[in-house]
Every structure is written in C-alpha cells, then in structure tokens.
Amino acid sequence: MSHLLEVRNLGKTYRSRKGWPWTPKSVAIEPLSFTLEAGEILAVMGETGSGKSTLAQIIGGVDTATSGEILLNGQKLHSNNYPQLCNNIRMIFQDSENSLNAHLNIGKQLEEPLLFNTQLTAAERQERVNLTLQRVGMLREHWEFYPHMLSSGQKQRVCIARAIILEPQIVVADEALVALDPSIRAQIINLMLDLQKDMGISYILVTHSPQIVKHIADKILILYRGKMIAFDKTDIVLEDTQQTYVQQLLHEHLKQNIQYNSDRSAKIAD
Numbered sequence: 001m002s003h004l005l006e007v008r009n010l011g012k013t014y015r016s017r018k019g020w021p022w023t024p025k026s027v028a029i030e031p032l033s034f035t036l037e038a039g040e041i042l043a044v045m046g047e048t049g050s051g052k053s054t055l056a057q058i059i060g061g062v063d064t065a066t067s068g069e070i071l072l073n074g075q076k077l078h079s080n081n082y083p084q085l086c087n088n089i090r091m092i093f094q095d096s097e098n099s100l101n102a103h104l105n106i107g108k109q110l111e112e113p114l115l116f117n118t119q120l121t122a123a124e125r126q127e128r129v130n131l132t133l134q135r136v137g138m139l140r141e142h143w144e145f146y147p148h149m150l151s152s153g154q155k156q157r158v159c160i161a162r163a164i165i166l167e168p169q170i171v172v173a174d175e176a177l178v179a180l181d182p183s184i185r186a187q188i189i190n191l192m193l194d195l196q197k198d199m200g201i202s203y204i205l206v207t208h209s210p211q212i213v214k215h216i217a218d219k220i221l222i223l224y225r226g227k228m229i230a231f232d233k234t235d236i237v238l239e240d241t242q243q244t245y246v247q248q249l250l251h252e253h254l255k256q257n258i259q260y261n262s263d264r265s266a267k268i269a270d
C-alpha cells in the first residue's frame, strides 16, 4: 500500500544571482527521502538556516524543488497543479498577524479557498465557513470581524480554519506556534490534536520546541546544514545517544520542562 506522503530525493539549491548560470550554487537541502502516514505528526527540527522552511515550503507547494519528487497516496504531486495541491496539502505560516488580509473580513478570507478550489454554491460555502469557524472554536459571528478585532490566539485559529477549510489530508505548519504566549500555544496545540482526531489530518510541524516534539510528534526529522541527519519514530530519535548533535538539539530546552508523556491523548496543560 502506498504512503500518504512519500518524499523521494528532494533537493533544493539556490543560485546567488538568479539568471547568472555561472554564479555558484548554494545548497539549501541535500537530496533527502522520507514518508508520512495518514494521521501522523512529523516534527521537522534543526538550527537556524538548516533548511526547515525550505522543506516545508516545497511540500506546501509555495516553493519548488530542484531535484526529486513528492508522491501523495502514490500519485506524483505537480507543483503547478494547484487544485491537486490545495485540496490535499495546506500551509500555516509563522506570522499569523501578517498572513491574514487586513482589509477582508474573516468570512470572506475563509471563503476564498472555496471559491478558487471547489464548485460549492454560495449557500454551501457559507455553511462550510460556519462549520469551520465552529471547528476551530470560533463563532459564526466572527464572519463579520476583521483581523484587527481579534486576539493573536483567535487570529491563529483563523489561520488554522483557512488551512483546514478544504479538508486537506496534510497541514504543514512552519513555526506557526512560535509567536504565541505559552497558554495560547497550549490551546492551539490541543485544537490541532482535536482536528487530527476529528478530521484525520496529518501534520508536518516545523518547530524549535523539543517540548512540543516530545509531546505530540510521532516522528522526527532533523536537518543539519541542509542534510537530513535523523528521521525516525520520536522515541527512537530521542533515545539515540550516538547522535550527539541530535541529543543536544532535543535536550537543551528540556531539563526544566515536561516529562515525555507516552499517552498521546493527554492534553498539554495551559
């Protein structure tokens, strides 16, 4: 049986000057391969500049790879096939404040992906927007709100609503939780776990937070200077004491934090 997502030899290089073929290439990601199964959470970790965002953006269809391919349920993903991408993989960006359109009300912002990617009627779109607002813990009254009228936690909920409104199989979140207060972050993580359970969504989470990884990730992928140096089940990566860099990365923030909770249904406390 095919994997939900299969990444094969995906690589990315940049030229320092676009259009100047003789300028040297810099490697953002060396060819790497991994798989993701339905309902899984994969955490992507690594220090600044290691290629996490590049990888997230290629999978999310925002950037293109220089080599390799991505398969979804065994079907090759084409970076210019927007309906295929948008209906299956959606992204949540780091900066929820700026990723929302300040001039459009929340209802219209949520309706946009439906307008471009579905044949739903106006009444069906309205129903889907109301259902999605409800799914992320907001009210149908929020349809009329503009982003400046919402708290940062509510804006993040809207970003999640926008990501799930097409009922994708995979949501890629690039440091989506980093700017939030710890208590709001816990609520948003719990919301994401609820959505995973209710809608069967798989997540690829780019994060610097070993606490989040330990608590919710099924698998960890670790990048070091563009190279994948670890990819395995969370407990295997956590227990691999041979990998000194991995251990440093994972454990440096953990001493004062939560114990690994193998009960994935337990919620992160506020």
Ligand SMILES: Nc1ncnc2c1ncn2[C@@H]1O[C@H](COP(=O)(O)OP(=O)(O)OP(=O)(O)O)[C@@H](O)[C@H]1O
Residues within 6 Å of the ligand: 014, 015, 026, 027, 028, 046, 047, 048, 049, 050, 051, 052, 053, 054, 055
């Ligand atoms: N548009 C671009 N042009 C040239 N080089 C780029 C471009 N985008 C990223 N890079 C380079 O690719 C490498 C990986 O960058 P990337 O942003 O993916 O790292 P990251 O791990 O997400 O870092 P951070 O944690 O700071 O977000 C870096 O060396 C970066 O300078």
